[in-house]
Amino acid sequence: xxxYVERLYNGLVKENPTLILMLGMCPTLAVSTRxxxxxxxxxxxxxxxxxxxxxxxxxxxxxxxxVRLPAYIVIVASLVTVTELLIEAYLPSLYAALxxxxxxxxxxxxxxxxxxxxxxxxxxVLSFFDGLGMGLGFTIALTLAGMIRxxxxxxxxxxxxxxxxxxxxxxxxxxxxxxxxxxxxxxAIQNAIGIKTRQRSLVEDGCDGICANCSARxxxxxxxxxxxx
Amino acid sequence: MSTNLIxxxxxxxxxxxxxxxxxxxICSFLGVSKQMxxxxxxxxxxxxxxxxxxxxxxxxxxxxxKPLGLDYMKTIIFILVIAALxxxxxxxxxxxxxxxxxxxxxxxxxxxxxxxxxxxxxTNVQNGYNFIESVLCGFGTAVGYTLAIxxxxxxxxxxxxxxxxxxxxxxxxxxxxxxxxxxAFMGFSGLSF
Numbered sequence: 001x002x003x004y005v006e007r008l009y010n011g012l013v014k015e016n017p018t019l020i021l022m023l024g025m026c027p028t029l030a031v032s033t034r035x036x037x038x039x040x041x042x043x044x045x046x047x048x049x050x051x052x053x054x055x056x057x058x059x060x061x062x063x064x065x066x067v068r069l070p071a072y073i074v075i076v077a078s079l080v081t082v083t084e085l086l087i088e089a090y091l092p093s094l095y096a097a098l099x100x101x102x103x104x105x106x107x108x109x110x111x112x113x114x115x116x117x118x119x120x121x122x123x124x125v126l127s128f129f130d131g132l133g134m135g136l137g138f139t140i141a142l143t144l145a146g147m148i149r150x151x152x153x154x155x156x157x158x159x160x161x162x163x164x165x166x167x168x169x170x171x172x173x174x175x176x177x178x179x180x181x182x183x184x185x186x187x188a189i190q191n192a193i194g195i196k197t198r199q200r201s202l203v204e205d206g207c208d209g210i211c212a213n214c215s216a217r218x219x220x221x222x223x224x225x226x227x228x229x
Numbered sequence: 230m231s232t233n234l235i236x237x238x239x240x241x242x243x244x245x246x247x248x249x250x251x252x253x254x255i256c257s258f259l260g261v262s263k264q265m266x267x268x269x270x271x272x273x274x275x276x277x278x279x280x281x282x283x284x285x286x287x288x289x290x291x292x293x294x295k296p297l298g299l300d301y302m303k304t305i306i307f308i309l310v311i312a313a314l315x316x317x318x319x320x321x322x323x324x325x326x327x328x329x330x331x332x333x334x335x336x337x338x339x340x341x342x343x344x345x346x347x348x349x350x351x352t353n354v355q356n357g358y359n360f361i362e363s364v365l366c367g368f369g370t371a372v373g374y375t376l377a378i379x380x381x382x383x384x385x386x387x388x389x390x391x392x393x394x395x396x397x398x399x400x401x402x403x404x405x406x407x408x409x410x411x412x413a414f415m416g417f418s419g420l421s422f
Contacts, residue, residue: 022400025259026344030252070312077305085301100351103304107344109256175415176250180408184401192396 004129011133017110018141019190024110027101028142029179035158038146040094042139044102046132048083049111052076053119053131060120072115073106080105110138148182149173234365237358241369244418247345248377249411254345258378259403261336268382272375274336276368278318279346282311283367286350287360307350315340345374380410 017023024045031041055075056063063071084102088095095102105111114134119127150156153173155163163169172178245251248258254275261271286307294303319337322330330337340346349370353363384406393402 022259023256025255026252029255070309073308073312074305077308081301081304084304100348100355103351104253104344104348106304106308107347172412176252177408177411177415179252180404180411184397184404184408187399187404188396188401191399191401 003126007126007129008133008136011130011135011137012140013137015134016137016141017113017134018138019186020195022187023113024108024138025183026104027108028138028145029176029183031098031101032142032145032149032179032182033153033174034097034150035143035146037094037097038142038144039139040091041098041101042135042142044083044087044098045105045108045110045138046135048076048079048105049114049135049138050128050131051079052111053114053127054124055079056115056119057122057124057127063120068120069112069116072112076111076115077106110134145179145182145186148186149178152182153178234362237362237365238369238372239420241366242373242376243414244420246373246377246414246417247348247370248374249407249414251348253348254343254374257343258374258381258407259400262378262381262385262403265379265382265386267336268378269375270332271336272371272378274333274340275343275345275374276371277333278311278315278337278340279349279367279371279374280364281318282314282346283349283353283363284360285310285314287353287358287363290354291360303351303354304347308347311346311350345370377410377414381407384410 011017015021018025018028027041027045031037052072052075056072059071059075080103083105084095087098087102114130118130122130147157150158151162152170153175155161155167155169173182241247247253248255257271262268289306289310290303294300294306299306315337319330322333322337349367353366356362356366358366381403385403388402388406397405
């Protein structure tokens with residue numbers, strides 16, 4: 001398989017960040033009340049992820065190893081601020097719907113995770129496709145959860161009335177508990193048909209195995225690396 | 230005035246629970262809640278860091294960013310301040326009270342990327358809270374986080390003994406437990422007066 005296509009396949013299916021690796025759960029749970037919100041959040045994150053992957057990959061030989069995490073955080077935070085201002089200016093309704101979750105893209109584990117695990121070891125073009133694949137994988141998962149919650153909880157499909165009049169939607173699905181339930185069911189269905197999640201099981205000492213999120217430098221964890229062959 | 234302040238704490242801790250209704254800090258909520266003791270330590274570390282971070286972020290916003298018209302820089306500044314703050318707190322504790330330092334252990338550095346910390350700082354700014362309100366809101370939020378994670382940890386220790394249908398084992402049953410907790414916490418919305 002072409003190595004660029006392989007990156008896309010890896011992000012979309014094999015290592016889908018939300019459904020398989022279970023990263024970035026906060027935005028997944030929070031903004032999936034509507035399918036459109038899922039798409040908006042997913043694409044915003046994808047944009048940041050692609051740019052941060054490319055920038056970090058370009059700078060990978062310049063940034064000293066010791067201060068790489070602060071450097072990544074500054075790069076990601078700047079890109080997020082740019083994205084936030086653009087959304088505020090051109091898509092005010094999306095800005096209102098996503099609210100505080102747009103600036104919080106900075107602390108999305110997927111972005112720092114990819115920077116640490118992929119972009120700082122590979123060339124910009126591959127990193128671009130890695131960001132695109134991971135971002136779209138995230139978008140698809142968010143939109144899927146959003147579609148289910150919107151349909152069950154509000155009786156609509158992308159804003160169009162889908163349930164016939166007279167059938168009441170189950171309101172709890174657009175409220176916070178519904179988020180946990182829908183994600184739980186999606187993962188349970190995956191388990192039932194034999195797709196394994198690879199949640200980093202959080203070991204006793206609180207290490208979640210993602211060294212990008214941690215400054216302890218225990219040297220114990222391996223950043224999740226994919227043999228990109 | 231004082232009822233208003235109490236209301237901020239109660240709202241932050243129970244009504245708008247940071248984990249169960251705002252969905253911040255989910256990663257550590259799901260990850261660390263396997264063990265009661267670890268959850269409690271993490272909760273304490275979070276209370277410590279969030280309270281200090283909200284205070285610093287609030288001062289910085291009111292006295293530096295706003296007068297200079299650098300409002301749009303708040304995300305970048307806050308995340309850097311939080312990262313630096315965690316380091317400083319860590320070094321300070323290591324020197325002055327090794328007992329607390331050992332108790333908090335690895336959880337302290339882990340908190341930097343806990344989105345609840347940045348989330349609270351941004352919410353405070355968004356709501357236009359003053360210094361005291363920000364600190365109280367931060368404290369309340371962190372107490373709410375601790376409450377949620379300790380409760381989930383105790384539920385999980387019981388789940389562990391049960392015979393759960395195979396597809397639900399692992400993450401799904403934990404999320405379903407969280408959903409039920411979230412329903413219970415929705416009851417607190419009756420408190421908003």
